[in-house]
Amino acid sequence: MGKWDGYRVNSDLSESSLLTTVVHPSTTTIVGSENWTAPNSARLDRLVSSLLSASERPVHTTIDMSGVQAFDTFGAWQLARLERALNAPGHEVTIVGLPQHYTDLFRAVQEASERASRTKSKPRQEFTGPAAVGESVAKSATGFLLLLNMVGAVCAAALRSLRRPSTFRLTSMVNQLDRVAWQAIPIILLITFLIGSIIAQQGFFHFRKFGADDYVVDMVGILVLREIGVLIVAIMVAGRSGSSYTAELGSMKMREEIDALRTMGFDPVDVLILPRILALVIGLPILTFIGSMSALYGGELVAWFYGGMSPEIYIARLKEAISITHFKVGMIKAPFMAFVIGIVACTEGLKVGGSAESLGLRTTASVVTSIFLVIVLDGLFAVFFASIGM
Amino acid sequence: MGSSSEQPVISVRDLVVGFRDRNVLDHLSLDVHRGEILGLVGGSGSGKSVLLRTIIGLLPKRSGTIEVFGQDLDCVDDQTRQALQRRWGVLFQNGALYSSLTVLQNVQFPMREFLRLPEHLLDEIAATKLEMVGLSRLDANKLPSELSGGMTKRVAMARALALDPEVVFLDEPTSGLDPISAGDFDSLIATLQKTLGLTVFMITHDLNSLHAICDRIAVLADGKIVANGPISAMLASEHPWVKSYFRGRRGQLLEHSHQQTPA
Numbered sequence: 001m002g003k004w005d006g007y008r009v010n011s012d013l014s015e016s017s018l019l020t021t022v023v024h025p026s027t028t029t030i031v032g033s034e035n036w037t038a039p040n041s042a043r044l045d046r047l048v049s050s051l052l053s054a055s056e057r058p059v060h061t062t063i064d065m066s067g068v069q070a071f072d073t074f075g076a077w078q079l080a081r082l083e084r085a086l087n088a089p090g091h092e093v094t095i096v097g098l099p100q101h102y103t104d105l106f107r108a109v110q111e112a113s114e115r116a117s118r119t120k121s122k123p124r125q126e127f128t129g130p131a132a133v134g135e136s137v138a139k140s141a142t143g144f145l146l147l148l149n150m151v152g153a154v155c156a157a158a159l160r161s162l163r164r165p166s167t168f169r170l171t172s173m174v175n176q177l178d179r180v181a182w183q184a185i186p187i188i189l190l191i192t193f194l195i196g197s198i199i200a201q202q203g204f205f206h207f208r209k210f211g212a213d214d215y216v217v218d219m220v221g222i223l224v225l226r227e228i229g230v231l232i233v234a235i236m237v238a239g240r241s242g243s244s245y246t247a248e249l250g251s252m253k254m255r256e257e258i259d260a261l262r263t264m265g266f267d268p269v270d271v272l273i274l275p276r277i278l279a280l281v282i283g284l285p286i287l288t289f290i291g292s293m294s295a296l297y298g299g300e301l302v303a304w305f306y307g308g309m310s311p312e313i314y315i316a317r318l319k320e321a322i323s324i325t326h327f328k329v330g331m332i333k334a335p336f337m338a339f340v341i342g343i344v345a346c347t348e349g350l351k352v353g354g355s356a357e358s359l360g361l362r363t364t365a366s367v368v369t370s371i372f373l374v375i376v377l378d379g380l381f382a383v384f385f386a387s388i389g390m
Numbered sequence: 391m392g393s394s395s396e397q398p399v400i401s402v403r404d405l406v407v408g409f410r411d412r413n414v415l416d417h418l419s420l421d422v423h424r425g426e427i428l429g430l431v432g433g434s435g436s437g438k439s440v441l442l443r444t445i446i447g448l449l450p451k452r453s454g455t456i457e458v459f460g461q462d463l464d465c466v467d468d469q470t471r472q473a474l475q476r477r478w479g480v481l482f483q484n485g486a487l488y489s490s491l492t493v494l495q496n497v498q499f500p501m502r503e504f505l506r507l508p509e510h511l512l513d514e515i516a517a518t519k520l521e522m523v524g525l526s527r528l529d530a531n532k533l534p535s536e537l538s539g540g541m542t543k544r545v546a547m548a549r550a551l552a553l554d555p556e557v558v559f560l561d562e563p564t565s566g567l568d569p570i571s572a573g574d575f576d577s578l579i580a581t582l583q584k585t586l587g588l589t590v591f592m593i594t595h596d597l598n599s600l601h602a603i604c605d606r607i608a609v610l611a612d613g614k615i616v617a618n619g620p621i622s623a624m625l626a627s628e629h630p631w632v633k634s635y636f637r638g639r640r641g642q643l644l645e646h647s648h649q650q651t652p653a
Contacts, residue, residue, distance in 0.1 A: 037554065038501075038504075038505055038553055038554050039505070041505060041507060041511070041515075042505060042506050042507050042508070042511075045507065045508060045511050072554040072586075073515070073518070073519065073522075073551075073554050073586070074515060074554065077514070077515055077518055081514075101587070104584060104585045105585045105586060105587075108522060108581075108585045109518060109522070111521075112518045112519075112521035112522045113514070113517075113518040113521070115521045115526075116514070116517035116518050116520070116521045116527055117514075119526055119527040119528060120527065121494070121517070121527045121528065121530045121531055122528055122530075122531055123531060124492070124531045353535060354489060354533065354534065354535020354536070355489035355490045355533060355534070355535055356489045356490060357489065357490035358490075
């Protein structure tokens, strides 16, 4: 620093030698040194910011860069910022000593940052406050319309297939049936068996207190056949197959496979969605039947080993307690629930946008919405069956 | 290339990479020197991307050594490897932009992770980098799914350059672009290479970019580098694949222009 006969100011800057300010009667000199590169950029930014926060800007400034050993776009950007800030009307800035091979970089960054500072970025449209409420209401309304649209499209596709059965994709449906029904049997058997056992165990535990052991069979039979069997199976299928439908269709949408189908003259509803939904509509009642039997079997085992009721008595009680009506009530609900799960899963799948995040969001929405709708539907059926006396 | 006395930035020796019973790269050796633009060409499926992915450490190798900045990546600890990785940037073939982040956030991502910068600085520097690759701030808040092919490549380039790397790996930077955009992107690469002093390792099929910006061309065939040199050497080469590539119907157009305006 010997060649400057001024004195140093800005003692807070002495922590670093990246930037030193020397004030001279006629001109202020800013001396840069060390590496003006990415790893030092946070430090350099603090120094430049505190330098520029001073209320009075010097009239003549010289920025001496001869001491800088390495220089990259981060350093160049800070230099451009210094120059732009100090170069107000009536003020003058000169940069000296910038090594020749860095001048191209500096000019490029200076130009780019100049352009960048001239344009304002367009914020993404986001609603806040009441507008956000309105947006979500509008969104759920369109969501509902999309569901209706999908119902219509699937019904139209089904009618088309009925008129010309040769166009129906039987192979695809059988393949889906294998995936959603056949491969789901073990887990459905296990879960419903456990549920049936638990209901029976709880029944014996509590009914025994007032000697109503026999009515446990009534409870297990009616509960499983009417409600629990179909509900548990539908929830399992929504989680297992509904989510996979959404993820499959969603990633096909992301990779433009659905657009490719359309351009070849195929309707994705015919090719992808109708076979999937039909597979669910056929598969879910079968799974419900298997699941209900498994739950009754679980109840029987618990009755035998825990309640001390022999299988013969259990079956005899079951014959008295339940009628074909209870069985019908459960089975009638199954295809409707399957339809709802399929419609929701496919609609959500086609809503997937370009990002991986939206695929995850849609899959979650698919499972949550379809389980919710399955339970709502179950409630509506309960009201309906009660009013017609079933 | 004149710089052969200097230590190469990337030095690949006797590299063998294979999948199952097939060796895709078979005792391959290649040097990349500081400050040059190396174009790697080869038929589809000849292992160009495999070579690139092996150098940057995404694929395991069966034998051979790879030295980047004079250090063997197998013999360094995780911290050194991370420090080395910060000195290179990669432009993947399809951009590989993070689909849930905006353009600006994509460019900021490496800076935010590695450099602890204040938010205003991140915004300004990322916007400047976007300007340097020819994008305006108006596009900064778009999501990758809303971008055209050319814009995706530019954003990917800006992200590859986010930390001011010394080396950039470009995997088919101009594929999928129309000739005018491809030409623009070529000159962008050349300009950035000159201003930032980059070393560029570029996989390309674009004869125009090979001709316009590559200092040196390496041809990959049969798992080896079969030809290596400037475009004039390629045109003189007698290797059948090189011959049909550079002197085929499409290459002839270039040869023509090359003779008219010798580089």
